[in-house]
Amino acid sequence: AQKVTQAQTEISVVEKEDVTLDCVYETRDTTYYLFWYKQPPSGELVFLIRRNSFDEQNEISGRYSWNFQKSTSSFNFTITASQVVDSAVYFCALRKRRRGSEKLVFGKGTKLTVNP
Amino acid sequence: SAVISQKPSRDICQRGTSLTIQCQVDSQVTMMFWYRQQPGQSLTLIATANQGSEATYESGFVIDKFPISRPNLTFSTLTVSNMSPEDSSIYLCSVGRVEETQYFGPGTRLLVL
Numbered sequence: 001a002q003k004v005t006q007a008q009t010e011i012s013v014v015e016k017e018d019v020t021l022d023c024v025y026e027t028r029d030t031t032y033y034l035f036w037y038k039q040p041p042s043g044e045l046v047f048l049i050r051r052n053s054f055d056e057q058n059e060i061s062g063r064y065s066w067n068f069q070k071s072t073s074s075f076n077f078t079i080t081a082s083q084v085v086d087s088a089v090y091f092c093a094l095r096k097r098r099r100g101s102e103k104l105v106f107g108k109g110t111k112l113t114v115n116p
Numbered sequence: 117s118a119v120i121s122q123k124p125s126r127d128i129c130q131r132g133t134s135l136t137i138q139c140q141v142d143s144q145v146t147m148m149f150w151y152r153q154q155p156g157q158s159l160t161l162i163a164t165a166n167q168g169s170e171a172t173y174e175s176g177f178v179i180d181k182f183p184i185s186r187p188n189l190t191f192s193t194l195t196v197s198n199m200s201p202e203d204s205s206i207y208l209c210s211v212g213r214v215e216e217t218q219y220f221g222p223g224t225r226l227l228v229l
Binding site: 047 | 117147149157158159160161164174206208210212215217218219220221222223225
């Protein structure tokens with residue numbers, strides 16, 4: 001069975017602080033995809049990144065960076081110099097890399113509050 | 117990524133009634149999905165809707181309660197039938213092509229009194 005654990009339920013930081021959101025996953029599949037989505041207070045789910053299980057390169061996009069470590073089954077997300085607009089619930093998700101197995105398994109989410 | 121719209125954006129309904137939620141995409145997509153997000157919770161897949169075939173439901177969800185239509189490659193509906201307060205949730209549709217990222221619609225916020 002697949003499982004995603006986001007141990008941090010809520011995080012509160014002051015603007016310009018760096019913050020890391022943790023994601024640990026479990027799967028028996030050797031190939032899979034990992035995702036991060038952002039859900040602002042308006043409710044829509046915004047796609048941030050997708051990672052293939054065979055690609056362990058870290059990724060940086062502006063103030064966002066992701067650290068994928070297969071050895072520890074972790075896919076952590078860091079926001080550098082956080083801003084108030086980063087306040088949202090962030091979800092990590094896992095999916096098998098197999099035709100017909102498109103179901104996303106989500107973690108419980110981490111609510112990030114960035115205070116001015 | 118596709119542009120996805122949902123109607124209604126929110127609704128307040130009485131218990132025992134039904135609500136049909138529409139999901140429209142601006143391009144043809146193979147797969148459409150319906151998720152439920154109960155208050156303060158994560159997202160759970162209700163069913164996968166592929167055009168030309170019956171929807172595939174996840175464990176715990178049944179067609180009588182959540183009938184789904186997928187008449188073409190750009191549109192789907194989800195009906196929440198015989199509603200109870202426990203059905204109060206955000207319902208989100210998502211779309212994706214095989215092996216590709218799923219993108220989500222803005223969601224429908226449902227409150228059942």
